């Protein structure tokens with residue numbers, strides 16, 4: 001690994017909230033292969049290349065329970081990227097993000113809001129992916145090591161697409177993209193930044209599917225309106 005690659009790797013770790021690195025005890029044997037992941041931003045990176053680099057991934061424990069890797073879907077040149085947490089059962093079975101109940105709500109939110117606001121786009125004009133590409137067991141929250149490993153691929157996806165804005169769905173996506181511990185309630189509704197790209201955080205559609213979340217639903221629609229107008233006006 002050269003100095004630039006090391007700098008980029010440290011910046012990535014900082015971005016996802018890892019501020020301190022502990023060196024292994026000196027008595028430990030050095031790892032035989034230090035760089036288990038490809039470079040963070042290879043020249044001429046493409047989504048196809050990132051997907052090929054993921055390959056039949058076994059880099060973290062999530063691989064053991066997955067059926068399909070859920071890489072992402074939508075327009076490779078999208079001006080807007082949505083980032084979710086990780087695949088659920090439907091996504092794991094089909095290999096595509098947000099195809100279950102939460103996905104149907106996300107589609108309604110994007111298509112419905114765009115149409116009401118007179119913005120001529122649909123879900124398929126955006127790009128949608130997750131922080132982790134394999135389904136966590138029992139849909140648990142992805143763990144820091146899983147997010148750190150898969151986060152590199154997410155960041156490459158974002159760097160390759162270079163959208164005008166990113167919409168982080170829920171606190172796991174916000175944490176991965178912004179490297180913050182703050183929750184959605186605190187972050188939502190205002191613009192943040194990943195590198196130079198504006199990031200809006202809003203509620204995860206699964207949260208909106210729960211009863212008694214009328215207020216959150218209204219706020220999510222407001223957030224989405226803000227994002228759509230910023231990106232497409």
Ligand code: URA
Nearest residue numbers: 084085086087097098
């Ligand atoms: N929830 C997510 O965060 N992502 C999906 O792809 C589906 C449900």
